[in-house]
Amino acid sequence: MQRTTMNPSPAAATDIEADTSARRSGSLRTLFGACLAHFVHDGYTDLIYVLLPVWQRQFGLGFAELALLRCLYSGTMGGLQIPADAWTRRIGGRLVLAGATLVAAGGYLVVSLPGGLAWLCVGLLLAGVGSSVQHPRASLLVSEAFEAGARRWLGIYNFAGDLGKSAFPAAVALLLLVVPWRGATAIVGVVGVVGAAALCVLLPRGLVATVARAGGRQGSGSRAGFRLLVLVGVLDTATRMGFLLFLPFLLHAKGGHETAIGFAFAVLFAGGAFGKAVCGWIGDRFGVVASVIGTELVTALLIVTVLMLPLAPALVVLPLLGVVLNGTSSVLYGTVPELAPTSDVGRAFAIFYTGVIGSGALAPIVFGVIGDHAGRTPGVLAAATAALLTIPAVLAMRRAMK
Incomplete structure (x- = not known):
């Protein structure tokens, strides 16, 4: 009996090609969204260095007090990495990144409000809470979207963070030439709100939801x-x-x-x-x-x-x-x-x-x-x-x- 080879029909081949293209598009959108989140949050982290001398003059602070202000943001961000991952694991990554960016932006909007040192501290704490989510969640999304060669794409993700570290301090330094520091931080906060809205549009729903349910893949190490x-x-x-x-x-x-x-x-x-x-x-x-x-x-x-x-x-x-x-x-x-x-x-x-x-x-x-x-x-x-x-x-x- 002559053996016949089963080839996919033209319609099936078209479906397979369309599915592959959709997955590739979803992976790239995930990468762009993670890069945008990293750009904003790392920019938020380093622009504080530009504002420290301004706050020193405004509130009459010493170097130790300025270090504590910096720690309100960085310490909150670092200390909440693990709890934030636990709190957000049941929520889709798209909503997590957009919501965290909105919270961080809200922190800078609070910083911009007229008031004393207490409002500044509250705003920095709030911004630190928002930025505590981004690193573990966005890194996970990129590694899941590109299981083969994830290291290469995580390098692009990290590159986007360095761009934010350069762009935000430079932009704030220029803004301080034309507007008061509260106005500059208000503009920075609005940029974060726009970024959160962009993440809602950019990040794909299905891919991120799958990542959020899966919670990761089996590692090969001890x-x-x-x-x-x-x-x-x-x-x-x-x-x-x-x-x-x-x-x-x-x-x-x-x-x-x-x-x-x-x-x-x-x-x-x-x-x-x-x-x-x-x-x-x-x-x-x-x-x-x-x-x-x-x-x-x-x-x-x-x-x-x-x-x-x-x-x-x-x-x-x-x-x-x-x-x-x-x-x-x-x-x-x-x-x-x-x-x-x-x-x-x-x-x-x-x-x-x-x-x-x-x-x-x-x-x-x-x-x-x-x-x-x-x-x-x-x-x-x-x-x-x-x-x-x-x-x-x-x-x-x-x-x-x-």
């Missing part, structure tokens, strides 16, 4: 491997924050003034944004372990190089340092779904972000103590050492992955 991944993230963040703490004083000692220091941070962050976009691809191409070891070794080497060089050559090196200083994080974020010890990838992201955000808050204090007692150069070298400490942790993580 609990030990995931803990080591968090440790690497903590050390990587500590390296970055420690170096940034000393960089302006290091450049000033080389003869750099305010213009040179501003230029240095601009080229460093530009390199960092590029690194976040590219290093996710590098992680896919060469693997997690080789990529992290390579970027951390180059980070430590370039930190020491900047420490030793005169001002002009140091400024030339800073963009390359920015690539590896920030780029490692994209490799690490993309590894969270792979090493999540349970099927709850959303909670794994929340735990990971709690670790790195907490490190970002505490590391400057630790390195500052080192700098106060031992000097600027030992403080910079301590930051480079933190980068090298990631290497044994990454090697141990590889054994856990096996």
